[in-house]
Amino acid sequence: MAWGGNHALRKRRQVLEVYGNICWLCKQPIPGLPSADHVLPRSKGGTDDIENLRPAHLRCNISRGNRVPKMKAQLKTSTDW
Numbered sequence: 001m002a003w004g005g006n007h008a009l010r011k012r013r014q015v016l017e018v019y020g021n022i023c024w025l026c027k028q029p030i031p032g033l034p035s036a037d038h039v040l041p042r043s044k045g046g047t048d049d050i051e052n053l054r055p056a057h058l059r060c061n062i063s064r065g066n067r068v069p070k071m072k073a074q075l076k077t078s079t080d081w
């Protein structure tokens, strides 16, 4: 997560508003402001658009690293988790 500052904070608030505070990686509630995880990592061409971001625990975000999840097909069905 090389992006910092107010831009990142705004994105994290937006992620919280759109997706709630459930970690998309472990499905557990996130206390406080979630970290914004990239569904498709930026190193693989992912964007900072809200559609490519999901709330995640910082530890889940970090442990996931740059792997692209197998559930990529769920990208457009953000409500079924």
Ligand SMILES: [Zn+2]
Binding pocket: 023, 024, 025, 026, 027, 028, 056, 057, 060
């Ligand atoms: Zn988590």
